[in-house]
Amino acid sequence: MAYNDAVEVFRDTEYPMMKGKVYLDHGGTTIYAKSLIENFSQKMIQNLYGNPHSASDPAMLSGHLVDSIRIQALSFFGADPEHFDLVFTANATAAIKLVGESFRDLAASNPRQPSFWYGYHKDAHTSIVGVRELSSDHHHCFINDDEVEDWLNEQVGPTGKRLNSEGLPGLFAYPGQSNMTGRRLPLGWTKRLRDCLTPSYQNTYSLLDAAALATTTQLDLSDPDAAPDFTAVSFYKIFGFPDIGALIIRKKSGHILGWRKYFGGGTVNGLTVIHEASMQRKDVTLHDGLEDGTLPFHSIIALGCAIEVHRRLYGSMMTISQHTSFLAHRLFHGMKTLHHYNGVPLCVIYTDPDRCTYGDATTQGSTVAFNIMRSDGTYIGHYLIERSANTKGIYLRSGGLCNAGGIASYLEIEPWQYKRAWSAGYRCGEGKIEVVNGKSTGVVRVSLGAMSTIADVDTFLAFLEEEYIEPMDKMMDLTKVDDLGIDSFGLEIMRTNDSGFASAANSAGHSFSSPGQVNARRMISSPNLKSPMRPREPRVYAQKSFYDRRPTTATSHVSQVSQVSQMFRPAPPVSYSQRPDTGRSMMPAESIRFSESIDRGYYPLMPGNSQNTHPQKGRNVLKFWKPRKPLMNATGNNR
Numbered sequence: 316m317a318y319n320d321a322v323e324v325f326r327d328t329e330y331p332m333m334k335g336k337v338y339l340d341h342g343g344t345t346i347y348a349k350s351l352i353e354n355f356s357q358k359m360i361q362n363l364y365g366n367p368h369s370a371s372d373p374a375m376l377s378g379h380l381v382d383s384i385r386i387q388a389l390s391f392f393g394a395d396p397e398h399f400d401l402v403f404t405a406n407a408t409a410a411i412k413l414v415g416e417s418f419r420d421l422a423a424s425n426p427r428q429p430s431f432w433y434g435y436h437k438d439a440h441t442s443i444v445g446v447r448e449l450s451s452d453h454h455h456c457f458i459n460d461d462e463v464e465d466w467l468n469e470q471v472g473p474t475g476k477r478l479n480s481e482g483l484p485g486l487f488a489y490p491g492q493s494n495m496t497g498r499r500l501p502l503g504w505t506k507r508l509r510d511c512l513t514p515s516y517q518n519t520y521s522l523l524d525a526a527a528l529a530t531t532t533q534l535d536l537s538d539p540d541a542a543p544d545f546t547a548v549s550f551y552k553i554f555g556f557p558d559i560g561a562l563i564i565r566k567k568s569g570h571i572l573g574w575r576k577y578f579g580g581g582t583v584n585g586l587t588v589i590h591e592a593s594m595q596r597k598d599v600t601l602h603d604g605l606e607d608g609t610l611p612f613h614s615i616i617a618l619g620c621a622i623e624v625h626r627r628l629y630g631s632m633m634t635i636s637q638h639t640s641f642l643a644h645r646l647f648h649g650m651k652t653l654h655h656y657n658g659v660p661l662c663v664i665y666t667d668p669d670r671c672t673y674g675d676a677t678t679q680g681s682t683v684a685f686n687i688m689r690s691d692g693t694y695i696g697h698y699l700i701e702r703s704a705n706t707k708g709i710y711l712r713s714g715g716l717c718n719a720g721g722i723a724s725y726l727e728i729e730p731w732q733y734k735r736a737w738s739a740g741y742r743c744g745e746g747k748i749e750v751v752n753g754k755s756t757g758v759v760r761v762s763l764g765a766m767s768t769i770a771d772v773d774t775f776l777a778f779l780e781e782e783y784i785e786p787m788d789k790m791m792d793l794t795k796v797d798d799l800g801i802d803s804f805g806l807e808i809m810r811t812n813d814s815g816f817a818s819a820a821n822s823a824g825h826s827f828s829s830p831g832q833v834n835a836r837r838m839i840s841s842p843n844l845k846s847p848m849r850p851r852e853p854r855v856y857a858q859k860s861f862y863d864r865r866p867t868t869a870t871s872h873v874s875q876v877s878q879v880s881q882m883f884r885p886a887p888p889v890s891y892s893q894r895p896d897t898g899r900s901m902m903p904a905e906s907i908r909f910s911e912s913i914d915r916g917y918y919p920l921m922p923g924n925s926q927n928t929h930p931q932k933g934r935n936v937l938k939f940w941k942p943r944k945p946l947m948n949a950t951g952n953n954r
């Protein structure tokens with residue numbers, strides 16, 4: 316972990332487009348350097364490049380360049396061309412699809428069982444999950460690392476049935492890094508699989524999705540015996556430009572791709588079409604038979620420039636790895652220190668502390684996935700946060716992030732809940748329904764890159780603190796609550812009488828004791844609930860600011876906060892006894908199914924009947940709780 320000071324020196328000159336902006340979506344794409352674009356445009360202006368399929372001098376020039384850049388790209392990943400080949404693709408998805416389609420075509424050659432077995436890890440990106448549709452239902456999602464370990468140890472799974480007991484040709488795919496949480500998965504699995512001697516394992520190949528991993532660490536393919544059989548990458552995620560990807564193939568396993576049926580211009584040596592359909596595939600190299608149509612040769616030329624400039628600016632991926640680890644560590648711990656006036660943490664960060672640690676580049680990349688909670692424990696819509704950050708020139712990503720397994724597991728969303736949200740109108744990427752039954756349907760993601768700086772991280776932390784922390788003075792001041800924009804989230808706000816929260820005693824037997832809370836307001840999202848929020852002693856809390864340890868904090872107000880010394884910080888609540896139903900615009904509260912693990916404890920019980928877990932219409936509550944009209948155009952359950 317070491318901050319790369321050099322970035323401070325060249326950030327403004329090499330990345331002028333980032334000036335005055337805080338770009339935190341490097342997981343989407345990182346940003347290209349000015350020198351890269353200048354080098355590329357010079358090359359384009361000074362040379363005449365033809366289509367490499369032709370035989371002219373301009374075509375030969377492009378062809379030779381493409382060949383040499385292919386070798387450079389392999390060596391960027393430490394892959395020896397003697398053992399590896401590289402196929403240029405549109406992106407990582409196209410690389411993954413190429414492998415999936417080859418397995419499908421291989422399986423089709425067996426008329427008795429035209430299928431292959433496909434196993435994938437739950438942290439996979441949608442592009443990996445999609446391959447399952449080619450496997451004719453012979454697929455399995457590993458729900459955690461332990462299950463993969465058991466499988467690699469050739470142990471029988473929880474179903475009592477061995478995976479791929481039919482002995483079909485197999486493909487095991489997983490991401491080197493989760494695009495949602497940034498967790499880095501064990502790279503040793505590929506070798507472990509290769510070392511299994513059981514025939515069905517010997518016939519199972521590995522596909523590593525390194526699209527996220529390769530962005531801020533060295534993808535090291537120097538040992539062909541340990542390397543994955545197939546590795547997918549997207550170059551724009553590493554260099555910012557050009558928008559192409561690649562499939563890196565371990566030559567010993569490349570024969571599988573020879574089963575692919577489709578051919579296009581450039582991948583065949585000859586074919587007949589009249590009276591007879593015959594064809595001879597190009598087979599001098601693996602890539603010859605797999606790169607259909609004209610190569611994106613201009614983009615490949617740009618890739619050559621990108622590799623050169625990247626090396627000049629950063630030296631090695633090791634420097635980038637240490638730099639981004641340092642920043643991610645600072646970001647993560649900065650977010651962890653943020654608390655509301657009552658001790659409730661501001662950020663719920665999705666991470667797996669048993670398996671990964673911020674600051675340790677072998678287990679964690681420079682990504683933080685989180686949601687933001689109000690002081691009452693309810694979520695603020697992730698899309699609203701993205702929009703709000705956007706208006707401040709802070710660019711991040713929110714939503715399902717194309718990571719259905721990650722979202723479902725970290726947010727504990729069960730398939731029935733997902734389906735219910737879907738029928739209510741939830742659509743990934745639309746940001747219309749952000750919270751269902753008190754559960755967020757997505758997350759906010761901040762991801763850092765090679766040219767991120769301390770100021771980027773600190774400005775973002777200051778934004779969180781300024782926008783979302785509810786300090787005691789804000790809670791005491793009605794106008795300021797509105798300033799927080801809480802009305803805009805479609806909440807209903809309850810006005811207690813002058814005796815404070817104690818007056819809002821509820822049928823579930825909770826009472827509030829806060830004699831000093833004159834005119835304080837409490838918020839709830841549904842009039843269907845008899846009981847308001849969980850009771851909690853109001854506490855005086857001053858932020859123990861993270862910023863006083865950060866010299867380059869971006870906003871001055873923050874240092875004022877830090878001057879208020881740590882006064883009293885109550886422990887954050889361990890669990891919440893109640894949760895408002897936030898799904899009312901989609902379904903009546905009565906229709907909500909109760910799940911022991913998920914909904915228990917969130918709805919008030921019928922007085923005197925602990926067996927009855929149906930939510931109550933809260934007439935008493937309605938007397939006090941006045942629905943407010945959302946100020947913003949809140950479609951669906953836009954919280």
Ligand SMILES: Cc1ncc(COP(=O)(O)O)c(C=O)c1O
Pocket residue numbers: 342343406407408409440442490492493494524525526527528549560
């Ligand atoms: C882990 C991972 N896999 C696959 C992809 C898909 O990459 P592309 O859109 O370049 O095909 C992404 C994109 O974010 C990713 O992060």
